[in-house]
Amino acid sequence: MSQSSVSLCWLRADLRLHDNHALYHASQRGPVVAVFIATPAVWREHDDAPIKVDFWRRNLQALAGNLQNQGIALRILEADRWDQCPQLLLDCAAELGADALYFNDEYGLHEQARDDAVMQAWQARDLHCQRYTDQLLFPPGSLQTQAGSMFKVYSQFRRRAFEALHRHLPRCLPAPEKQSVSTPQSSALPDAFAGLSAASEAQQALWPAGEEAAHERLQHFTQQLLEDYEQDRDRPDLDGTSRLSAYLAAGVVSPRQCLHAALQINHGEFDSGNPGAVSWINELLWREFYKHILVCYPRVSRHRAFRPDTEAVAWRDDPEGLRAWQQGETGIPIVDAAMQQLLQTGWMHNRLRMISAMFLSKNLLIDWREGERWFMQHLIDGDLAANNGGWQWSASTGTDAAPYFRVFNPLSQSLKCDPDGSFIRQWLPALAHLSPREIHSPPVDDLLNAVDYPAPILDLKSSRQRAIEAFRSLGAEA
The missing domain is CATH 1.25.40.80 (Serine Threonine Protein Phosphatase 5, Tetratricopeptide repeat)
Incomplete structure (x- = not known):
């Protein structure tokens, strides 16, 4: 088989062998070489968490071994910007004698522009380029x-x-069959991961790769x-x-x-x-x-509210409140335990994401975009669409948003989702000795029950009313 029949499969958020549309269809055509482009500058711009980049790195290593077992090489390239991707892929194709490119679509505004530019560049050279719905x-x-x-x-x-x-x-597609035609050796991971990839052994153990x-x-x-x-x-x-x-x-x-x-x-x-x-x-x-x-609705990719009328909400500038929320020092145990889970594991339970997001955007009345960014900077599962959708739901600015007058009471939520306080004890050891009744709202003035834990940074009742008034002033609909 001639070199010209080689295809490239450009991998991104599809780091698997099985049920991978682009990889499967590329392999059906003939010999295939997988390609991944590391873009550290873009990762920084997009606030991708170090633990998330480490997860990519470890999964790429695992995938490289699986691909090698099928006779498929994995080439890892590096670019400063996404606008370099079209030429990088064309240069790789010229080196390998490839005349076709396969990849699965991605859906952010900039991702779509990047992929469109790649496809146009390949078509301008009369090279085959095929895209798939896979995510x-x-x-x-x-x-x-x-x-x-x-x-x-x-x-x-x-x-x-x-x-x-x-x-x-x-249906789920099978893995590519083992290639009988040899392709170049896989390349090593570039230094791009070294500066941005970080996770402790304990975190890696929580999220095994592959x-x-x-x-x-x-x-x-x-x-x-x-x-x-x-x-x-x-x-x-x-x-x-x-x-x-x-x-x-x-x-x-x-x-x-x-x-x-x-x-x-x-x-x-x-x-x-x-x-x-x-x-x-x-x-x-x-x-x-x-x-x-x-x-x-691409405006949500531009950090805009899904509901345009809520762009006028008078969000508060409260650096100390934001810092207390980020570090899990609000004096509200379920919120602080949730934030500690995020900081220590790179993940947060979904119910706690709603509770902590609503506390920031409603009780503290701080712009939801501050919280959206903080989550992306720390989540191993950071995903623009899901993260944005969840934050806008909690902040009453998005599709299917919670009515503006719905403000979770974190104390009642705590009693429902952590009835005996075991979750709070796990992440806030200073409160571990408190009873199930006290742990959701620790005593702050009783010297006999003094704990090394901050007093609440706000009053839940009055802060709830403040949020309701801020939205009501817009004439917001429930």
């Missing part, structure tokens, strides 16, 4: 209202998604935890969630693989049967919904 079950914009527009309400989107899935269930680790977690979740997911998913003191978000964000596991695993447990049902399975499929579709929003 999602449906191409963005393909699920539409009767008026032909993108849904703004999740429940309506979910209903249309269920209709589409009942008509056609996307497809095998991802599927072990998926299997454990679906076979051991899924049945009780509906009742346990809001309990951070329990191992009740999938903890697959980091693997989904890096593309180590696909949404189709997750969907099929849930359907297997639930006898093929999407919206009936086991409540836990139905609830988790619902969460997979929330992830889908936010990526569709990212594409169809």
Whole structure:
């Protein structure tokens, strides 16, 4: 077979061998070389967390071994900017004698512009370039209202998604067959990772890399935890969630693989049967919904509110309040424990993301974009669409947003999601000796019960009313 029949598969947030559309279809054409472009300057600009970059690095290493077993080399290139990607890929193709490029779509505003530029550059050279929907079950914009527009309400989107899935269930593709034609050796990881990749041994142990680790977690979740997911998913003191978000964000596991695993447990049902399975499929579709929003309403990619009227909210400039929230020193135990979980593990339970986000954006009345950025700077599963969607929901600025007068009371939330205080004890050891009654609201004036823990930085009742008035002054609708 001639060198000219070699194809490149450009990998990004799809670091897996199985059910990878671009990789599979490239291998069907003939010999393939996988390519990954490290862009440290862009990672910094996008606030990608060091623990997230470390996760990419470790998954790339694991993937390189899996690809090598299939006779596929992994070339790792480096660029300062995304606008260098078209030429880098063309140069790589010229070196390897490749005449085709395959990749899976990404959905941020700048990602789309980068991918369009690459495709145009390849087509200008009369080279084959093929793109695929892989991160999602449906191409963005393909699920539409009767008026032909993108849904703004999740429940309506979910209903249309269920209709589409009942008509056609996307299948999981196999791994590429082993290549019989030799390709160049894989390249070593560049120094680009050294300056931005950071995670402790304990953090790495929490998030083992590679497809095998991802599927072990998926299997454990679906076979051991899924049945009780509906009742346990809001309990951070329990191992009740999938903890697959980091693997989904890096593309180590696909949404189709997750969907099929849930359907297997639930006898093929999407919206009936086991409540836990139905609830988790619902969460997979929330992830889908936010990526569709990212594409169809690009203003959210520009750090703008989904609801334009809420751009006028009079957010407070409160550096000390922001710092206390960031460091888990607000004097509200469930908020502080959540922030410590984030700082120490690179992950936060979803219910706690809502509680801590609403505390910042409502009680402190600090711009939600401050919190969105802080989360991205620390999350191993940082994803623009999901992070933005969650923050805007909590701040009442987004699609399906909480009504502006809905302000979670962190104390009542704490009692519900951590009833005996075991989660708080784990992350705030200074409070470990307190009783289940006291730990949610530690005594601050009783010398006999003095603890090394700050007093609350605000009054929950008056700060709630302040937030309501700030939104009401806009004439905001519930």
